[in-house]
Amino acid sequence: MPVPQPESPARQLRCCGASGCRSAGGDALLAALRTACDADATEGLTIKPVGCLRLCGRGPLVACDGPEGTRLYGAVPPERAADLLAAAREQGAEAGGARAALESHRLDLEHPFFRLQRPVVLETCGQVDPESIDDALAHGAYGQLRRVLAELTPKQVRDEVRRSGLRGRGGAGYPTGLKWDTVALQPPGPRTVVCNADEGDPGAFMDRSVLESDPHRLIEGMAIAAYAVGADRGYVYVRAEYPLAIERLRLALQQARRKGVLGRGIFGSDFSLTIEVRVGAGAYVCGEETALLLSIQGQRGMPRPRPPYPAQSGLWGAPTLINNVETFSAVPAILREGGDWYAAMGTEGSRGTKVFALSGAVRHTGLVEVPMGMPLRTVVEEMGGGVPDGSAVKAVQTGGPSGGCIPEERLDTPVDYESLLQLGSMMGSGGMVVMGETTSMPVVARHFMRFSVNESCGKCVPCRAGTVQLAELLDRFVEHRAEAADLERLEELCGMVRATSLCGLGQAAPNPVLSTLRWFRHEYEAALREPSHCEPPDTCTVGPDGETRGYAP
């Protein structure tokens, strides 16, 4: 795929400065590289801070570019800065020696983890300096916004997006083009675009990476969307837990305003747009769109019944387009290459690519962007390298607290919206947490239910009181004091909370229970207390924290 490349400097070191690598010592490494570079005044070698280089578990990551190709190094301590510099320079005895010395840190770019990736949203993530609009422009940022404003009508833009088959990447998978049309076709009046960057699913860090690595891509996508639906105002709602993402997004917006990419009469057209950042304050439910809008309005994030949908009546009652970070960020590439190009990737119902955050009991943790429809097994076992100790994967959790656990025997399922739903899970925002044999499923279910108890807004009774009762029922299973009637009660209450809760959080809260009941029912049944005699205490392994870790044979 032809990504516009700037005249690449002959030699450069790209250092990941996203929060994962920073916490692993990326800052110290970058500083050491700069000091070392200044000290020997090397010509023609650039040291560039960039965003996510994908394999977060091996950070800090440094990519070393040169005419002979790119080499990637991981877990490099700052003391090895001089070696990295030497390795990045021309061939020669010194460089050869340094490369040999770094060999243990070298990561294989031909490994399936990298080879099977198909970057679209992440195409310049790890390439551009997230704090420099000039670098972003050199990589083609805002090129599509300029073209769209000069050449296309809003309807043509929407048609292209509809043709791409793009569906909302926040979880529910609503067709993006349809949503844009709905907003655009509302009666005349002001409209707003909102980016949902309240990425709250535990195990998900895709949006964080995009914001930290390539914020201008998101801004461009939002601007194109605003033009397509006739909005002149935008908000990005980011969770406060992501300080670096917020800092970089604010910087990017400031730079974009200075460059005239945002503001009045953008690129000489009569299109104007302002975008503001709104920071959350620690409420998962604000990822639900009606709660998010109330939070932007400075209120408690309590969802309201839909309809009316935000597309009809959103922020301050005006038609409002809400998409998440990944959805907006896919738009520039779709406009550049065409909707058909995007639709050619993926499956019939789920077009294009999806970014996943791979974590948990898996060897290679980090970000992967792959075409929709790739079998889960390929992602988890080939790309992820399976469970670190070589034991079998037990289940893969997708969709966070709204999703479910997919058992090993179903790992050949293609990753797309419908297939995951059929398995009782969901795509969600893209978190994929791998679980090994030692993970007990009732404990997993209780973990998620406690999360929902903690995050319920408290407005409707099934979610406010129902999740509390569900968590208590699950305690009985985890602690091996459940009775047969509890299993029945558990299922019945799950059904009620799912059917009657007001918003998506409550409706989906039972999913982790229902999916583990479906695939791992024997673990619940094994946890039932025999009415006639007491359970011998040694039939399960109890971890040091008192939680059941697994079942002895």
Next chain:
Amino acid sequence: MSVVTLRVNGQEVAVPAGASLLEAARAAGVELPTLCHLEGLTPVGACRLCLVAPEAGGRLLPACATEAAEGMAIRTDTEELQRYRRMAVELFFAEGNHVCAFCVANGDCELQDVAVAVGMDHSRFPYRYPHRHVDASHPQFALDHHRCILCTRCVRVCDEIEGAHVWDVAMRGSQCTIIAGLDEPWGDVEACTSCGKCVDVCPTGALFRKEDTTAEKHPHAERAELLRRAREQHQWSNQ
């Protein structure tokens, strides 16, 4: 005035455009249980008792907060809905401390009435016996949080009808609680006009007049609508 026609339990009804499904059901002679809803206040769809099932399938709809649409067909009393309603009432009883026998609202309590209507005589879910308190700092009224079901009628009537906004909901999830001012004793909140509307609309014995004892509360939930109509349409029927 334009009219929409729809079917409720198979029966055709016509209601003014903009009417809710709850109004449509009532027009068809069908009574739906409600707790959070009150005529005259903005619907919130929180208690989930008035959920109805669209015949076309799809998610259940809160009748109070859903506009009736032309050609719609809904069911109000499927076996499933009846089960869900009963469970919702069980959850209400289990999450608070509701002891009817000693309650000021015994005999005139909407929660009690709903429990009878859905056939709930005990909760299959364990009672949680939460630690809550009673605020008797107001000279005329008191708030017993043990009996509060978080319907937010008091919050809405004080904000929308009286305009004082003394009440709001604080915290979240199962910790949610009705507060006055900055979570202060009610009697200390200067914004309160002591109008008593919150007491009038409270569906349980949570808000009550101090002079009332067991089974002596007689609420006036209809006042919210009368006042709203008087204010907005200049029609007085509260003689």
Next chain:
Amino acid sequence: MTVTPASAATTTATATATTAAPASLAQVVRRHGARADALIEVLHQVQELHGYLPPEALREVATLMRLPLSRVYGVASFYHLFRLEPPTAHRCAVCLGTACFVRGGAQLARRLESRLGVELDDPAGNGTWAVQHVSCLGACGQAPVVVVDGVLVTKLPVDQPEELEERLDAAGLPRPATA
């Protein structure tokens, strides 16, 4: 390095300011033109000024923004990053997100509780230290993680007790005083 959610507000507020940090609550409110929708942003900045949201400050916010007291308190108490009580001198956040959970986050939380003599999510802690849980810091690639006074500490070896204790020492967490 990253920041705890507890102090995230601080950082974000710092990142907001294109001008100098406000010195008073009145300045904070004035900067937002007392627009009701700025309440959350204002509360973030007030928390930065005081370290938490004292009742007097909430009252002043309500007065200056012309909002009902109960609404201001309702919002402040809804969002878990707002503190309604003075914070302890030191704070530690343990991530109980799914990835951390799979890699022993719950055991880690127990370990911190016994090491510091605190109860998880008790804001008063032991008077000096408090430990709170967070639902996910998005550092899942480095699970399990804790944040000690704003510094993210990653890949804690839960299964190797001695090494774990050393890592926690290095992170600045005190060991229990030996009798």
